[in-house]
Amino acid sequence: MDKVAWTRRMLFGSQEKNGWIMNLVLYALLLNIAYLYLNPLFYMVSTMFKNQVDLLDPSVRWIPRSLEWNNLKLAWEGLNYVQGLVNSLTISGLGAIFHVMACALAGYAFAKFNFPGKSILFGLLILSFLIPPQTIVIPMFLLIKELGWMGTKFAIIGPAMFGHGIRGSLFVIIFTQFFRTLPKELDESARIEGAGSLRILLNIVIPLAKPAILVVFLFSFIWHWNETYMTALVVGPENTPLTLSLNNLQAVLKGFYESEVDNMFNETIRMSASFLIIMPPLILYAIAQRWFVEGVERTGLIE
Amino acid sequence: MQPSKRRITIEAREALSAYALLAPWLVGLGLFVLYPLIYSFYMSFQNVRVTGDGLVMKPIGFLNYKNAFLQDGDFPLLLVQYMQETILTIPVIVLFSLLVGIMLNMRLPGKGIFRAIFFLPVIFATGQVLNEIFNQGAAGLSLLEQYNIQPYIESNFPKMFSDPLLAVLNKFVIVLWYSGVQIIIIVAGLQTIGRPVYEAAGIDGASRWETFWKITLPALTPFILLNTIYTIVEMFTFPFSPILGLITNHMKYTGYGYASALGWVYFSIAFVLILLVVWFFKRIDGQSDKRR
Numbered sequence: 243m244d245k246v247a248w249t250r251r252m253l254f255g256s257q258e259k260n261g262w263i264m265n266l267v268l269y270a271l272l273l274n275i276a277y278l279y280l281n282p283l284f285y286m287v288s289t290m291f292k293n294q295v296d297l298l299d300p301s302v303r304w305i306p307r308s309l310e311w312n313n314l315k316l317a318w319e320g321l322n323y324v325q326g327l328v329n330s331l332t333i334s335g336l337g338a339i340f341h342v343m344a345c346a347l348a349g350y351a352f353a354k355f356n357f358p359g360k361s362i363l364f365g366l367l368i369l370s371f372l373i374p375p376q377t378i379v380i381p382m383f384l385l386i387k388e389l390g391w392m393g394t395k396f397a398i399i400g401p402a403m404f405g406h407g408i409r410g411s412l413f414v415i416i417f418t419q420f421f422r423t424l425p426k427e428l429d430e431s432a433r434i435e436g437a438g439s440l441r442i443l444l445n446i447v448i449p450l451a452k453p454a455i456l457v458v459f460l461f462s463f464i465w466h467w468n469e470t471y472m473t474a475l476v477v478g479p480e481n482t483p484l485t486l487s488l489n490n491l492q493a494v495l496k497g498f499y500e501s502e503v504d505n506m507f508n509e510t511i512r513m514s515a516s517f518l519i520i521m522p523p524l525i526l527y528a529i530a531q532r533w534f535v536e537g538v539e540r541t542g543l544i545e
Numbered sequence: 546m547q548p549s550k551r552r553i554t555i556e557a558r559e560a561l562s563a564y565a566l567l568a569p570w571l572v573g574l575g576l577f578v579l580y581p582l583i584y585s586f587y588m589s590f591q592n593v594r595v596t597g598d599g600l601v602m603k604p605i606g607f608l609n610y611k612n613a614f615l616q617d618g619d620f621p622l623l624l625v626q627y628m629q630e631t632i633l634t635i636p637v638i639v640l641f642s643l644l645v646g647i648m649l650n651m652r653l654p655g656k657g658i659f660r661a662i663f664f665l666p667v668i669f670a671t672g673q674v675l676n677e678i679f680n681q682g683a684a685g686l687s688l689l690e691q692y693n694i695q696p697y698i699e700s701n702f703p704k705m706f707s708d709p710l711l712a713v714l715n716k717f718v719i720v721l722w723y724s725g726v727q728i729i730i731i732v733a734g735l736q737t738i739g740r741p742v743y744e745a746a747g748i749d750g751a752s753r754w755e756t757f758w759k760i761t762l763p764a765l766t767p768f769i770l771l772n773t774i775y776t777i778v779e780m781f782t783f784p785f786s787p788i789l790g791l792i793t794n795h796m797k798y799t800g801y802g803y804a805s806a807l808g809w810v811y812f813s814i815a816f817v818l819i820l821l822v823v824w825f826f827k828r829i830d831g832q833s834d835k836r837r
Contacts, residue, residue: 265653268648268651268653269653271648272648272649272659275645275663275721276659276662276663278721279662279663279665279666279721279722280662280665282669282675283665344569344570344573345570347566347567347569347570348566348567348569348570350566351562351563351564351566351567352567355559355560355562355563355566356556356559356560356563357559357560357563357564358560360563363567363571363574366574366578366579369578370574370578371778372778372815372816372819373578373582373812374778374781374782374808374811374812374815375782376782376788376789376792376793376808376811377582377585377805377808377809377811377812378578378581378582378584378585378808379792379793379796379804379808380581380584380585380588380796380801380804380805380808381580381581381582381584381585381588382577382581384584384600385576385577385580385581401573401576401577403569403573404569404570404572404573404574404576404577405569405570405573406570406573406574406576406577406578407577410573414570439562439565439566443566461667464667464668468669468674471789475793485674488674516674519674520668520669520674523668524668527664527665527668531661531664534664
């Protein structure tokens, strides 16, 4: 092989392999973006351990001279962490489980059955994905009151039980697309052997749908966890999840200290509180991450 | 006669099973989508007062809509401003997620770690916490300050170009954080193109550049459309959108009727935008079909 072509292959790569320059550029780009994503995380962790002196000292940028655990303690108390955590976990956990169940049923029906009115209903499914929540917030507010869900956790997870609520339509779409990729022969052969629709779903389809279930569960959990708009309107004080407590933190902390707690000092506490709030979904993501990435690849999300 | 009768019963049974599976979702559709949608549409033409006996409505025609544009001092301004930002941001998000998605799909040692990091925004992006971090300024593009890019751009470009450019650059961090799901969609989309297609192209002597334009991009077009729609929906339901706050305020102080009208104006704009995007992609698709 002549030398020029060989060098070119090494540097720029071929159809099969990346060249050196290609790899370098790729790594540089990816590392830079990764840094941007991780930067706020680092900032959060570093700030939450700073004491007032470190915070004001410009020579202390990332690593505080001493670890100030008091911030975490104050944030813990200010957030009413245990109560908030229980609320958040119940809302997100139940919401995600309900979403998986209700949306999988609907998605299966859309993917594998023919029935009159299917295209109209599918159109309505897309429509309900597009409606901004603020357009229908008032009737929802009144409806939740009417149903007696006002102030309770049901105000949020109630709609999820029916496959609606926070981005429920998106999950139905994801399931529909996933079930469409399963071969038709699969349920046909089971049907010939006399299995009913429900049995086929439970024994054959659901075990195959694990990647889609995981993706929907994770998304639903995290979006429930982070939801603040509807939650602020319809969930009562004793059911307040952690994310909303962040707003009250300032007021609570003012109650702790009569003297004006200046904003600089607050910053460390607010960062501690932020850390405490995103900790649980982060742990969940760390555990499920491997399957999640695989799941995304296999769901084929949408045709 | 016998077989055709049997076929009908099978079809009927299939429809019945389908509706049985759909039953919970259908109930929800009526309760949580159609009813609120129709009700809020109805309310947007009413003057709604909250009294001890419940809601008192008085039909006022298009007055709410008229007021929104002619009387309200904030709404049209905020709307235009937010629309400008949104229209600027959408292509940036779509392009960025396309690039990152393609990069993450290349064969590269350590790809798994990058993927794990790049899906992180999905966890934060919708939350109060990110807002908090933004407020602290930690999410700013430090590169801009570090290398004095802002004054450089301001002094070297005419104002006409520098302003939108800086706006996009300042937005870039937000763009980064709001493209998590879109990156996932692109990565998932790339899996639908089989390796054999690329191998065949390689044997035929196509360069990478050519395969990208002739194979990868056309195969990704539906996913790019999906991303665009998803981004529009996300931008319009963005929890910190100023218009959202405005609607909530009007709900509390001005009345449900007026707030509903604002909500419908907002929804209609989003809907028209989505229709435009779908139409645009259809056109592109049609053209590339003709060329083939």
